[in-house]
Amino acid sequence: MRSLHTYAKLIKFSHTVFALPFALAAVTLAHMEKPLTIPTLFWVVLAMVGARSAAMGFNRLVDVRFDRLNPRTANRPSVTGEISVQAMVGFVAGSSLVFLVSAAMLGPLCLKLALPCLAVLFGYSYTxxxxxxxxxxxxxAIGLAPLGAWIAVTGSxxxxxxxxxxxxxTYIAGFDILYACQDVDFDRSIGLYSLPSRWGIPRALRFSEALHATTVVCLLGLGLAFQRGRIFYLFLCVIAGLxxxxxxxxxxxxxxxIPIAFFHVNSLVSILLLAAVWLDVLWPT
Structure with missing residues (x-):
């Protein structure tokens, strides 16, 4: 259990709450086109967990030299030695295998798209x-999740x-900019790129605001495209308020x-989005 907790700490497993509800919302919408089965739902969730774990493990692996120098990240298991380099390589390989097997169980198209998807996810670590x-x-990269979930259920x-x-x-990019504000001085000193370090915090925050305004517009368009009812739009108003x-x-x-906004507020946004879609499909108005 201690080892499991260490690996969960390494990849910040609790942050799965940001993207997984969006994928499950896509599954719920896809269910209206093609009835969902329990095995499909199981493999979709397992694919999400495998892909995210592989991507986060890879990020920790290639960023360890930067994390060692940054006071904010110096206590990560990849830095402290709680998890060795060899163990991280094994974790990334194992998580990738879980994702590939899950994709194979979801159909030939998902399997064909699995390796390119992993390449995109791994590529972020160098940007x-x-x-x-x-x-x-x-x-x-994370925005591929709802698309992949839809394809997994409908096959198209x-x-x-x-x-x-x-x-x-836009939701992920917007709050990632907020998160990066914590490392402005470090990024500038080490030569890493981010909008806050490049543009300054005030301008970066305005760009983040624009991205989150776009999030709301996209969700409004989603509701119109799928002809959702009052429940969906009521939840959308709450999401916009958050x-x-x-x-x-x-x-x-x-x-x-930033820690309060990053985890508490953003986790509510994701959960409410799933609730909006699920309840609206369950009780159409």
Whole structure:
């Protein structure tokens, strides 16, 4: 159990709450097109966990020299020696295998897309070395989750689900910019790229606000595209309010509120989005 806790700490397993609800929302919408089976749901969730674990483990592996120098990340298991390099390589390989097997169980198309998906996820770990657009890349990579979940259930692509992927992309990129505000001085000193270190915190925060406004617009478009009812739009109003609260909490002179905004507010946004879709499908109005 101690070892399991250490690996969960390594990949911040609790942060799965940010993207998994979006994928499950896509599964719920796909269920209206093609009835969902329990095995499909199981393999979708396992694929999500495998892909995220592999990506996070790979990130910790290639970033260990930076994490060792950053006071904020110096206590990560990959830095302290709680998990060896060999163990991290094994963890990434094992998680990747879980993802590939899950994709195979979801059908030939999912299996064909699995390796390119892993390549995109792994690629994020290098983006901060050369571009301040790393936040957008991260959002785009994680934004594949609803698209993959839809394909897993229906076996085909529907352009409407891209609105949910776009919502997740802008949502992730927006709060990743907020998170990066904590490392402005370190990033500048070590030569890493981020919008806060490149543009300054005030401008980066305004860009984050624009991204989260786009999130709300995308979710509104999703509701219209799938002809959702009043329950969905009621929850959407709450989600919009939470995003406004997040940006009220995090100001250039209030960066100490970033942990609250990052985990507590954002986890509520994801959970409420899933509840909005699920309840609206369950009780259509």
């Amino acid at each position: 901060k070395r050369f571009t301040a657009a790393s936040h957008m890349y991260l959002g785009a 692509l529907d352009a409407r689900i891209l609105l949910l992927s776009a919502a997740l992309m 995003l406004v609260l997040e940006h009220w909490l995090v100001r250039p002179h209030r960066l100490n509120h």
